[in-house]
Amino acid sequence: xxxxxxxxxxxxxxxxxxxxxxxxxxxxxxxxxxxxxxxxxxxxxxxxxxxxxxxxxxxxxxxxxxxxxxxxxxxxxxxxxxxx
Numbered sequence: 001x002x003x004x005x006x007x008x009x010x011x012x013x014x015x016x017x018x019x020x021x022x023x024x025x026x027x028x029x030x031x032x033x034x035x036x037x038x039x040x041x042x043x044x045x046x047x048x049x050x051x052x053x054x055x056x057x058x059x060x061x062x063x064x065x066x067x068x069x070x071x072x073x074x075x076x077x078x079x080x081x082x083x084x
Contacts, residue, residue: 003042007050010037017077022058023065030060031074035082054078 017031033056039046054067056074070078 005042008041010039012036015082020073020077023071024063025061027060030058
């Protein structure tokens with residue numbers, strides 16, 4: 001019997017981070033965050049969620065920020081809006 005399994009990314013969701021200031025260019029209201037879940041799949045059917053990849057980007061200066069680089073302001077808005 002052949003068994004197809006592995007890890008794949010899910011759908012990427014993008015949200016605007018209203019009122020958040022970019023720590024690089026100090027522009028307010030231009031930040032967006034993208035979240036991409038990772039799933040273990042069996043026969044291409046998602047079975048278990050491994051985690052979520054969070055990345056924020058300033059649409060003004062195009063600077064990207066990983067989850068470890070988020071400011072407290074970014075963390076608060078992400079917790080309120082994305083993690084519902």
